[in-house]
Amino acid sequence: DTAVSQTPKYLVTQMGNDKSIKCEQNLGHDTMYWYKQDSKKFLKIMFSYNNKELIINETVPNRFSPKSPDKAHLNLHINSLELGDSAVYFCASSQESAAEPQPGEQFFGPGTRLTVL
Amino acid sequence: AQTVTQSQPEMSVQEAETVTLSCTYDTSESDYYLFWYKQPPSRQMILVIRQEAYKQQNATENRFSVNFQKAAKSFSLKISDSQLGDAAMYFCAYRSAVWTDKLIFGTGTRLQVFP
Numbered sequence: 717d718t719a720v721s722q723t724p725k726y727l728v729t730q731m732g733n734d735k736s737i738k739c740e741q742n743l744g745h746d747t748m749y750w751y752k753q754d755s756k757k758f759l760k761i762m763f764s765y766n767n768k769e770l771i772i773n774e775t776v777p778n779r780f781s782p783k784s785p786d787k788a789h790l791n792l793h794i795n796s797l798e799l800g801d802s803a804v805y806f807c808a809s810s811q812e813s814a815a816e817p818q819p820g821e822q823f824f825g826p827g828t829r830l831t832v833l
Numbered sequence: 834a835q836t837v838t839q840s841q842p843e844m845s846v847q848e849a850e851t852v853t854l855s856c857t858y859d860t861s862e863s864d865y866y867l868f869w870y871k872q873p874p875s876r877q878m879i880l881v882i883r884q885e886a887y888k889q890q891n892a893t894e895n896r897f898s899v900n901f902q903k904a905a906k907s908f909s910l911k912i913s914d915s916q917l918g919d920a921a922m923y924f925c926a927y928r929s930a931v932w933t934d935k936l937i938f939g940t941g942t943r944l945q946v947f948p
Binding site for chain 2: 749751756757758759760761764772774804806808812819820821822823824826827829
């Protein structure tokens with residue numbers, strides 16, 4: 717009964733390829749996020765979606781395209797992969813409601829380690 | 834823009850001892866949340882403790898407690914009775930109370946625990 721799941725956990729690919737990472741949450745949350753953790757462990761927001769609508773797009777190259785088919789899923793598609801895209805990508809979710817017992821809290825998936833050769 | 838600073842890249846502690854990890858942040862907002870996340874080698878991000886800015890009382894979760902100084906914009910994490918399983922990267926994070934806003938992370942502190 718994993719709360720936030722990501723597939724795959726590891727992804728090794730060649731420069732120039734196109735790849736996707738999938739994220740699903742079964743918490744009934746209405747907001748989902750993608751974060752990138754670089755080789756120095758720094759974590760930074762990429763995108764957020766609320767009820768399938770894009771809310772945050774943090775100056776990410778347009779080779780990255782998030783897609784939210786429904787509020788439980790937020791996938792990340794990356795075109796023309798570059799060496800600098802190698803990182804760990806985390807999906808997270810939250811429920812934006814004052815009635816939430818822990819407002820503001822984001823629940824993270826296990827991460828996807830992407831290696832571009 | 835808000836920023837989060839963790840000035841200790843690495844810390845170490847003896848098992849059963851107490852250690853404090855520092856975090857400062859900068860914001861002009863009055864309502865926000867602060868978090869400490871733990872990232873063990875498995876890379877899973879685990880929430881350790883959270884604090885709401887409007888609450889004066891410092892949050893505690895078992896062996897973990899915070900010293901929240903709103904005026905000084907400081908949010909340190911104290912780990913008591915340290916255990917080997919506490920060894921991990923610890924990230925301080927800020928989140929505005931604005932709807933659906935992002936987490937802003939510090940650069941992390943690597944904690945080593947020695948037996």
